Amino acid sequence: MAQFSVHDAKTNLSRLIADALAGGELVIARGSVPVVRLVPVEPVGCRVFGALKGKIALDASFHEPLPEDELDGWNLA
Numbered sequence: 001m002a003q004f005s006v007h008d009a010k011t012n013l014s015r016l017i018a019d020a021l022a023g024g025e026l027v028i029a030r031g032s033v034p035v036v037r038l039v040p041v042e043p044v045g046c047r048v049f050g051a052l053k054g055k056i057a058l059d060a061s062f063h064e065p066l067p068e069d070e071l072d073g074w075n076l077a
Contacts, residue, residue, distance in 0.1 A: 001025040003034060 002024065009016055009028045016038060020026050026038040066074075 001027060003027045003029050006030055009038075 002019075004012070004016065004026065006028060016026055020038045021040050027034045028036040028038060
């Protein structure tokens with residue numbers, strides 16, 4: 001685990017980011033006190049448009065109004 005001062009980190013930020021992305025463990029310190037660890041962000045993933053196509057079906061009653069007794073359950077006030 002490599003440790004760098006804030007000044008060194010500011011001067012060499014691009015190189016430190018590349019090192020972190022390559023799997024290196026980097027710590028930035030104020031004086032001799034470690035304060036920040038530089039690590040890569042885990043990708044969240046991406047959504048695929050149409051991924052559920054053919055897996056979900058809606059019938060004609062989907063667009064009909066709800067019955068009064070069911071609507072009463074949605075009215076919280």
